[in-house]
Amino acid sequence: MRLDAAVILTLVAMAIAWLAWQTREPAAPAVERLNVQGLMSTGGEPFRRVTEPVPMSFPDDHALHPGYQYEWWYFTGNLDTAAGKRLGYQFTLFRFASPPGEELDSAWATNATWMANLALSDGRHRRFYPAERFARSALDLAGADQDRWWLRDWEVARRGGSWHLNAEHDDFALALELTATRPLVLQGDAGYSRKGPDPGNASRYYSIPRLATSGTVRIGDETLPVEGLSWLDREWGSNALGEDQVGWDWFALHLDDGRDVMLARIRYVDGTTSEWSYGQLVFPDGSHRYLAAEEYEATVSRWWTDANGSRWPLDWDIEIPSADLDIQTRAVFDHQHWQGSVDYWEGMIDVIDIADGRKIGRGYLELSGYGEG
């Protein structure tokens, strides 16, 4: 090709490229993630700390506790449809307080941010439906009192002895009635759940481990009657995690023999188990026993890698000699992965007796601190 033709073609190509560049659509910004572990380990001065056991009273303590940095209302549960279809759900309200700002002449002025996470796991189709919402603690857009916990139109209301959960998103909805079948359990030392070396690395923590659940679940246009078991966790505090603690692996298991097991394995940056890990064994009569870190051993039996390359330990071998349990937990399916503002894994699992391979229960697993952010 002649030199002049080459020069002209180059100029033409440059002009066309420049014009094409002008017609581009603005790129979608990267997702900014909320670092819940970060929020839990960087409490500022203005927040109250949990440093020792104090008596709790109900229903007062169902309501929010102002002054603490974070608080959550956490439902998870395994459900069955009439046709034997397996479903799992999660409904969580998080409240993150902000340090006091300027006094503003507006009803929108706020001292806290609420986040609601709603998810449905469809076991048969191995589909995960997550939905996330935020609101400020203003204009009654979100809140929690003794009888009602809500964010916009998603709410849990206490009527009589039951909780009524109603939450609806574009392609799925939950309408469930949850009734406690055993008493509330104060975790740790009478609700004082210590998680780190400093006495202030602690939260106030109680659970209702077994709630008989019934109602309907809508997936797309299909509304299905469901029944099952749920677990409620309530926790609040400030600066709960120690500085080198990066996350936790939380198990809530409903065993067929009527026992409930909760394990919270707190991890250090290097992946080792913190001595501040803990657990709880609940018996059918409602009595319960604290499990110290050294009373159980949990080892990963299978890792799953998500699209971003983060690795998640979905299956575990767990040994609790004092409870005579040698079990494996298996994720019902892998992709129960939250990629909203927080990157975590929360999903339904099966409990297998390692000795004979029999399914002896169901539960929920939460993995935090493995993803981006």
Add this chain to the structure above:
Amino acid sequence: MRLLLESSRRFFYRHPGQLLLALVGIAAGVAVVTGVALMRDVLIDALDSATESLSGTDTVRVVDPGGALDEEVFRQLATTRGAPDLVPVLSSRLRLGNRMLELVAIDPLSLGPSSIIRPAGTATGALVGQANAAMVTERTLQRLDLAPGETLEVRHFGQTLQLEIVAVVQGGPALDDRIIMDLAAAQHLIGRRGELSFIEAPSSASEWLRQQLPENLILIDADQRRESAASLTAGMRANLTAMSLLSLAVGLFVIYSVLAFLLVQRRRTIGMLRAVGVTQGQIQALLAMETLVLASLGALAGLVLGTLLATALLDLVRQPVAELYRMVASAGVRPGVGLYASVWLLAVVMALASVLGVLREAQRIPPGQLARTVHESQYNSAGFWQWLPWILLILGGAVIGMTRSLPPVLAGLFVMLSGCALLAPAGGMHLLRQAARLAGSGLVARAIKMLMSSRQRLAPAVSALSLALALSAGVGMMVLGFRATVDDWVSRLINADTYLTVSQGTLDSADVETIAAWPEVTMLTSSRQFRLDDGSMVVGYDLNPVAWSGFEWLDGDGEAARAAVESGAAVLVTEPMARRRNLDPGDRLELVTLTGPVDFEVAAVYRDYSTDRGMVAMIGWRYRELWEDDRRDSIGLYLAPDADITALEERIASQFETGNLTSRESVREQTLGVFDRTFRISWALAILVGLIAAIALISALLALGLERGREYATLRAVGLPRRGLAGVVLTQTTSLAAIAVAMAIPFSLLIHAVLSLAVQPRAFGWSIALTWPWQPLAVLVPLALAIGVLAGTYPAWKIAGRDPAPLLRAG
């Protein structure tokens, strides 16, 4: 064909200047058309692109037609079961010096997943909870010459706000000049507790919203918003379109002139090619191919230049749009592939069409012809061609006279300009003949006669030049005439000594009574405006006899009208209103008031330039009754001759915390300031057209000089000194500029008249009193003559310096 292409390649190598001129000519024309098209689009997208890009596309809006939306509506909707993602928005205008910015306050936590601001993101964290925290895009940061962390001082209705840029938000041009704040901080800062401007929701939620909304609220979808933006800016866009069509016309003449000139230069080559057996068809194909390549490349360059031009000139359009229509348009153009492709194609096709004549002429070059012997006489033939310009002028005039809508008027103007373009060469030649006769038989006469013999060659250049000059001058005259009219109008209308406004909240009847009792004040006027759904205004006036004399009646009997209006039964309408709704005095007009539809008689039509959407004026008490609105936007104070201004100001300060007095003179200045900013784009385009004309002129002059080489050589050979020859060339170029100017004067008057009397009334609805400002001509005439002299200097120097012998031998 390969050899032919090689010959044209070699030609352009030898004459890079010609190549450049051809490319620049085409590029300049295309650039103006592209630039204007891009700016027009920005005006249409202006209204809602900002919040759309914040909360996701395809949205609907909940608004309160009566004004601000109560935030309680948001709470109600958001907590109702089945609620979609709703985003509460409060927006307001901010001012930074002469620049208009838009405050967009949102609740970042209400934004859905399709939003560009993440509720959980660091930006949200930085924004929420701080009274003066704001964020902007990277582009806006650069435009405002700010860095993150710096403080921005803006004005909001007379109040100064200090905003700290705490974060940079990602986003496209739609967020240009937007200051994004948290709703709580914004309400606090601008004192609008409890108020929202609207609620944005995904359009899929329309049905749900319709069921939930209280009766007084309405839902507006994206198409309706776009339509309303389009109709708001229709007048301004029409003006821009007119300018771009005119530029296109000039650009086409430039293209023709440049290509015709290329042909002239290669007459010798073509003659030789014909002699060695190249057919007419091959020659035509070659020239068509050249045109295609030149036009393609030039048009491509034009697209690039046009995009840059639009980016550079956009502020001239954005500013008045923000001031007149309260829309902050994005500061960047958003070109589409479709627009680029269609402009490019248009330019190439037009270029090919415009050289058809040149191709025909090339066909006529006989084999072996090495010198110029064009039969000029055939172009002097009488008949249809002689009458065509007049036919076009009359046809265009008839179209303009007969229609009430804008597009045919623009088409008519285009036809008239074509007529002018055709008329220019003939008229110019006539002038040259007269000049030659006056000049007698000297060198000047000889120079002019030589010029006259190149008539055919000069025709496109004279057309392009006179048209471009006329356009620049005509637009200038229209703008100045319009300005004089507006000045006259505002000076009549604004006859109180000073005007009181308050920056937050409003005045009411009690305030009026208080002020009326002050010793410094002799009389008052007051007014209150209400915006109707279609963007037109209702204004309730309380006027005194002096204020009444400020109306200029365009239709109807003023005295009778006053009596009818004061009785409450009749209203006055502005000229744009009368045109829009086709109203005459005596007609009935139904207005939808707060208390239901009410029928009024139209008493008279008055002159008004405050809004092109139209305005209805009624007596204050009737307005207050029908709209249950006791407030006033401003009060005009007529002061006693010995009034103590300082005492008055003190009274105002003690009575009204944010009270502000504006003198008559500064109201006038502000009005004219807005006017001037509105028409800066017209001036800019007029200057661009002038530049294109300069290119036309230079190409014509170069053609002239080069083509006449042999005759100049003869003059030198018969003893004309170099200086004399330079004089001949200069005389010719100056004469060329002079005839173009001479023809441009009547054309410019015509353009001025059409723009003032036909285009403005149809674009904006108002008429302009036709005056004849002479200033544009006073600037352009000497300027064009000076360019003629300057542009002649180079060929004169070059030609005078040449050795005549080779040129003589060549013939």
